[in-house]
Amino acid sequence: MNALSDLTLVGSAAQHQGLPIALVGLSIVFLALLLISVFIGFLPRVLSVFAKYYPESEGGHGSPVHPERQIDDELVIAGLGFVLHTEFQKQLQAPPKGR
């Protein structure tokens, strides 16, 4: 009986301030994410109007090749060129077929 009454007292103390904090906290989280959701929902419509005057380019300012990636591309091209050259050399040095 004492344990039960203690639990009730503890429960009421917790509910006294804990419940309002929990409810307000959850409401704030919901409000913030609801506003984000609404914003995300409207953003494509706003951007479609904006795109009429400033169309979005496929490449754009943001996609110039990084210098390191440019060097990597050049290395790949050099590698391919070397392989092609080696193959051509082999074909030139190989005896003609049928003789």
Place this chain on the structure above:
Amino acid sequence: MDVLLEFLKTTGFASMTFGNAIMILIGIAFVALAIIKDYEPLLLVPIGMGAIVGNIPVIEGMSLSVYDAHDWIIENGTITYVPGSVLSYIYFGVQYGLYPPLIFLGIGAMTDFSTMLSNPKLVLLGAAAQIGVFLTFLGALLLGFTYPEAGAIGIIGGADGPTAIFLSAKLAPHLLGAIAIAAYSYMALVPVIQPPIMRLLTTREERLIRMKPPRKVSKREKMIFPIAAFLITTLIAPGAIVLLGMLFFGNLLKESLVTERLANTARTAMIDIVTILLGFSVGASTQAQTFLRPQSLGIFALGAASFAVATAGGVLFAKFMNLFLTEKINPLVGAAGVSAVPDSARVVQMVGQQEDPHNFLLMHAMAPNVAGVIGSAIAAGVLWAVLV
């Protein structure tokens, strides 16, 4: 002989307590689980090794423990600076909340918000799952924890390790070890905890719901989103400035396309370095005298309940939303509001495919998954602002 006996008295064997031995075994168990079962190895290995290191008994007067911080001693009119232990300097980043925001920077740099941008209503499932935070907060109060302690314990329900460490460092630093281990342990157990709850709360017909493929999201949307979302969330909950600021900063580095080098560093080297330091120092802080207390059992029990409640909250809210929607949401996706990214999204995919192998829910589940990260950071900001 006397010298030898004196030396033996200073060894760890002489000072070892039963609690230290148990914690060392727990540390070994964490490492074993990480290696053998592949349970969150990037976190459990540093935490486990830290627990082993932190529970070796130290010699009185030697600064070796993580709690041996630097100090200024004023004696006889002179001020003497006593340097702290190496572990205490590493722990500084945990104690003062430096590491979690840096981890959020890396998380932002690796997160793709496009699934969330393509289906905004799924964001609300991330909000619904945060009910686990606040119900656990109430449960902790009922168990007799103080308000700051209850707030730090409640955030376990956000299923976000850095957020849990950040908030417990602010509100209840003496519970940080237990809260961190509870949070990361249950995150590793998401594939075990969530599926039974998901099946219990949904019908077979609901689990078979197929959702429309997400639309393509433009680059402009992805670039504008981090700045706009930061402004919206932090003007409502300023307590979340640090975590959300770094999260959206990292995302902007990724999506702006002009700072690829910085984004790459943030999501690779930087986050790995911080994870090592954070995991190891959190593990070292779980010394027997601070960790092996009855409170820790309560924290572990509440942590398990928080994950279950958060999962149920997300699933039930998805079912509630379906009452008003013509294009139905598969309620399983609601479970991904538990922000254990990407594990809970994978669990949704797995449970959905058990009913229909051709139902691909993973990309849909990523939307509430990443929304849950934002939601748990907001919840932490609110709790910090109210309870500090």
